Amino acid sequence: MNPVIRPAAPEDGAAVWAILEPVIRAGATYALDRDMPRDAALAYWLGQDRVSFVAEIARQVLGTYYLRANQAGGGAHVANCGYATHVEARGRGIARAMAEHSFEEAxxxxxxxxxxxxxxxxxxxxxxxxxxxxxNTIGRVPAAFDHPDAGMVDALILHRQL
Structure with missing residues (x-):
């Protein structure tokens, strides 16, 4: 079943937090403070400098992403996104659906x-x-992230034309 992807609304805060909290607390994918409080996380994810979406199946929010300009000024024609899928919904194609949606939105x-x-x-x-x-991987930053299980991990810079 394909998810319905729609703009995030203020009433989606609890569902978005249910997705983001385990990701943030694990500290294994995003360079965010593992102790980031709920309000700060939602302000980041749903911030004024981006547009945020949720992915639903049977009216249950199972994924979320944001879309923003990667840089200001002369770099504002390049988009940047962040994606998160509910821990219990991983492997069901939600991330791919959100990515494809984000390309169209961008x-x-x-x-x-x-x-x-x-x-x-x-x-x-x-x-x-x-x-x-x-x-395409266009860059690699050596030992850029202190992973809680893997130690120092490289960060990749990925790029594609739309």
């Missing part, structure tokens, strides 16, 4: 490319998905 908003600045090299599921969706 194009509709005038972006010409998309860049992910900090994809951990040991996040093989994500790296495989991004490569399958047309991203």
């Amino acid at each position: 194009r509709a908003r005038g972006f010409r490319a998309m860049q992910y600045n900090f994809v951990l090299a040991n996040n093989v599921v994500a790296v495989r998905l991004w490569h399958a969706l047309g991203f």
Whole structure:
């Protein structure tokens, strides 16, 4: 079943937090403070400098992503996104559906490319998905992230044209 992807609404805060909290607390994929409080996490994810979406199946929010400009000014034509899937819904194609939706949204908003600045090299599921969706690894930052289990991990910079 394909998810319905729609703009996030204020009443989605609890569902978005239910997705983000385990990701943030694990500290294994995003360079965010593992002790980040709920309000700060929601302000980050649903911030004024981005547009945020949720992915639902049977009216249950199972994924979320945000879309923003990667840089200001002369770099504002390149999009950037962050994605998260509910821990119990992983492996069901929700991340892929959100990614494909984000490409369409980005194009509709005038972006010409998309860049992910900090994809951990040991996040093989994500790296495989991004490569399958047309991203190229254009850079590698050695030992950029102190992973709670793997120690110092490289961060990849991924890019694709839209």
